[in-house]
Amino acid sequence: MLLILTLACTTSGDVPDTAITDSASDGLRTLDNCAASFAADVPAFYTTYFRCVDVSMDGDEVVIGTNDLPPHPSSYYPESDPNWEAWDDRGGEYTQNPNSIASQAFVLRIPAAPVAKGLTITDALVDLTMMTSDEEYPAGTIGVALDGVSLYNATAAPGDDIRDEQYGFDVWEAHPSPDSAYHHHSPNPAGLAVLVAAGFATTTAPGAAEVELFGIICDGTVVLGCTELDGTEVVSADLDAQGGHLGDLRDADGTTHFAGRYHTHMCTAIDEDAFTPEIQYYGSCEVAGVGP
Ligand SMILES: [Zn+2]
Ligand SMILES: [Zn+2]
Known part of the structure; x- marks a missing residue:
């Protein structure tokens, strides 16, 4: 029998001014009240950094379940939802897309010890365009953010440009797909809000936080920001094309969560x-519950 631990959450600090940290009585979904569970044998990386997800082990796979509902307000919630807020067009530059957020049932199975495919990830592979390489991640949900929201890869359909998509993002730098999966x-400030709530950072401004971690991808690739996990500077000369x-x-306490891990x-x-990864470094990516 698995022992299920319920994560107790606290929230404080410099989240965007749209965030309301404790309003469970009116049905608002927050980092404080979103449901989460972590089986006793789940690696500390997940229990330490993730919220609003259910995590368990199945053999040598970490199984993460999420409903993909962001624990903060968004204009992409239906207007009847307690988490809805008015669109902010940021000086007229940003236009809301016609989609809206709905609950999903994503399950990611992430290998605890991923096996590299042996790729060297070059500029030629990272073209931000869908279906140009067999080494790309699939379309749709490929990873999970610290707050349970989906991570998609960084490609657009041929003829489209992923750089233009940002003008449809809400103030949390996310948007829903036509199948209502918010990603x-x-x-983005949403991942950093989890780090602020957990006491690892004091700001949700990307590029300015003491530690920047955003999530994990199906194959075991970890997505960080402008720092390493312990807050030290990234040696950018080392980095590949993505x-x-x-x-x-x-981490800053000296605990090694992953040794020699691609991130x-x-x-x-x-x-x-600066986007999510496009090319899948490790061999396995299993995601169920992905919409059309
Ligand atoms: Zn998108
Ligand atoms: Zn690094």
Whole structure:
């Protein structure tokens, strides 16, 4: 029998001014009240950094379940939802897309010890365009953010440009797909809000936080921001074409969560095309519950 632990959450600090931290009575979904569970044998990386997800082990796979509902307000919630807020067009530059957020049932199975495919990830592979390489991640949900929201890869359909999509993002740098799955492609304050709540950072501004971690991808690739997990500076000369390299993911307390793990850095100060990874470094990516 698995012992299920319920994560107790606290929230404080410099979240965007749209965040309301404790309003469970009116049905608002927050980092404080979103449901989460972590089986006793789940690695500390998940129990330490993730909220609003159910995590368990199945053999050598970490199984993460999420409903993909963001624990913060968004204009992409239906207007009847307690988490709905008015669209902010940020000086007229941003236009809301016609989609809206709905609950999903995503399950990711992430290998505890992923096996590298042996790729060297070059500029030729990272073209931000869908279906140009067999080594790309699939379309749709490929990873999970620290707050349970989906991570998509950084490609657009041929003829479209992922860089233009950002003008449809809400103030949390995310938007819903036509099948109502809310997701990120880029650095965002939502992941950093979890780190603020957990006491690892004091700001949700990407590029300025003491530690920047955004989530994990189906194959075991970890997505960080402008710092390593212990808050130290990224040695950018090491990075491949999608901001990735191999390294130990060690926290500020000296705990090594992953040794020699491929991870990417989404950091506009290093590369202005700071997106989620496009090319799958490790061999296995299993995601169920993905919409059409
Ligand atoms: Zn998208
Ligand atoms: Zn690194």
